[in-house]
Amino acid sequence: MKSVKIVTDSTVDLSKEVLEEHGIEVVPLHFTIDGEAFIDRVTITPDEFMKKMKAAKELPKSSQPSVGEFLEVYDRLGEDGSEILSIHMSGELSGTVRSAQHAATMSKANVTVVDSQYISFALGFQVLEAAQLAKEGKSTAAIVSRLQDVRRHTRLYVVLDTLENLVKGGRVGRGKALVGSLLNIKPIAALADGMYTPIANVRSYSQAIKYLTNQLISDIADKTVRKVAIAHVDAFAFAERLKQSIIEAIGYQHVYIVQTTPVISIHTGAGAIGLMYYTD
Template identity: 35%
Template structure:
């Protein structure tokens, strides 16, 4: 039986320890800031990006990895006869899955490309569980079945502090953005079925806190939580409030807190805060 290796794009919210432990190959996305291209995990970090975005003359532009980067990763992973499971972020926010699929047709390595319909720590939960299945002798199909199961039991909520980046990126109209700024509208988004949906909106942080409390109540009274993460874009004040409440619900679980990746931060803007978890 050939060995199976996992390749993932850099939007996966994996820690360096997890990447090493499960031998994950990361293919980086890139971001252009004022004409200069930066490569995630190579020439720019998640922690550096918010300040660079804040000081940029215009909204940064993100792009999926070049097809050649995936081909190189697949060739290298398959050099010893291994097959590859390539996990990418959801297609609704990036064309990464399509680049990986094209690369899979150009390599001699046997590659299965899977759109995990999530990103960040939600993507990491799936990859880690898939890696465990593979370590136990499972097939690529077994690993994908496990990822689908984790996805069905996952939640991803994202609070947006302001809509400026969504306006600049053409995601919403300038009028809607100006109106929301005037009325101090905050938005809570939820990711499901591989798409971003508006869960709620209201005036001021009080509305967001009320929505977080409702989400946390659902979390506390639902199935046992197996993994949890909080990602943000320079949103530490909100993170600390959220982390304290989550820790009270899941005192035995480590909470991975991290600045999110540039492709997410570009859309959400500064102050965004995201809760991701999965259950039994």
Template identity: 40%
Template sequence: MAMRLAIVTDSTADLPREEALDHDVTVVPLHVIFGEQSYRDGIDLTASEFYAKLSTEKVLPTTSQPSVGDFVEVFTRLLKDHDAVLGIFISSELSGTVRAAETARGLVDGEITIVDSGMVAYALGIQVLEAAKLAKAGTDVETIVTRLQEVQGRIGAYFVVDSLEFLKRGGRIGGGAAVLGTLLQIKPVLMLRDKRIDMYEKVRTHKKALDMLFQRFVEDSQDKSYVYGAVVHSAALDLATEAKKTILEKVPQANMRIIELDPVVGVHVGPGVLSLIYHAE
């Protein structure tokens, strides 16, 4: 009889709720805090509600990871009707979520494997969906973890932010880089690499930054039969719609959807972000 394996992730994976349900993925929310009020990411506060609120609030929100207790509760519940749990979470360089999950693992009896995705947003979501499909097919945990390492190496995650201010305030990018970008009106193209948000290229205009995103996508995808991913945006649907149209003209075989960036990541990058996140092989 096949092993019943539960897949767990966190809310920064940008998985639409229906998709998580369809794939039997349990999503543990991070929290967005506006003043005294804490919201569970994606449950008490949707992405569109968050960006609307962000534009009117005077004080910038903060974020917090799930507690060890949140993970203990989820792992204990899932192990009642599953043989094992596989948790795949936001990069340990960007959040303490992995550490909280690992601490919880030590407090719960049962087989629990924790994977640091090294990624965030749909770059994490792609790995979670891959794991869920393999789990449904009865694949063992070790094989899934090996496959996830392969997938990580094939994921492209590039994004153009409207302003470096949010990344600077959140300590996700050096203050010097942020000041420089503002002074010179530079539009940086950022990427996820080595578990962190890194500079990919600096260009002078938003259009050039987007062209660079498209060029990189085409380079990575043109000779590949499988190209799957998302155009991810923060309160920039028109831009995302146009970007999707452009990349499908260039790479017709790509299966790309449009997703709004979840609130927790939105706190750190702000509105106006456009990102291409994809797995090509």
């Protein structure tokens, strides 16, 4: 059986060490800040990005990798006859998966492209599962089938501290944002079927932590927790409080905390947090 190599994009929010350990290839997204171009996690780190975004005159703009960038990676990895499994952020949020699909049709390698329907560490859940199964010698078809199960049992919730970036990006009207600001409202949304759906509004981080913890308890009833992760945008203290709340509530100790990709930070603004987990 041919070996399977795993490719993903830079919104995966896995550390360089984890990616190297599992032999996962990353094709980075791009963005511009006040006309200056950057490559996600290659020419700028998430921390550096946050400093530049706060000082920027305009909201940074992100763009997916080009078809050519994917094609180069696929052809290079497939030179030894390996099959390629390319797993990416939700196609509802970015054109990344479509660039990958286009490149797959042009590549000399045998490439299968998967829309994870998620982003950040929730994308990472599928990527890590695929890498482990590939290491065990499983076929592409078997891995894709397992990823469907992981996807079905994954949950992702996002809490925003401010609507400012959504206003700048034209995703929320200024009037609605002003009302939200005056009332100190922090919206909570769920990512389902690749799209964000508003599910609640809270007035404080404490209320957000309580809401997310209760949601987790409800979601995992009679199930086994496989992984839990918290991604934040310049909000480590909030992330740490949520982690402690989860540990106290369900006794699960291995909660990852990561500073998320700039691609997410552009839309959420500082202070946002994402809770994601999957079960069996």
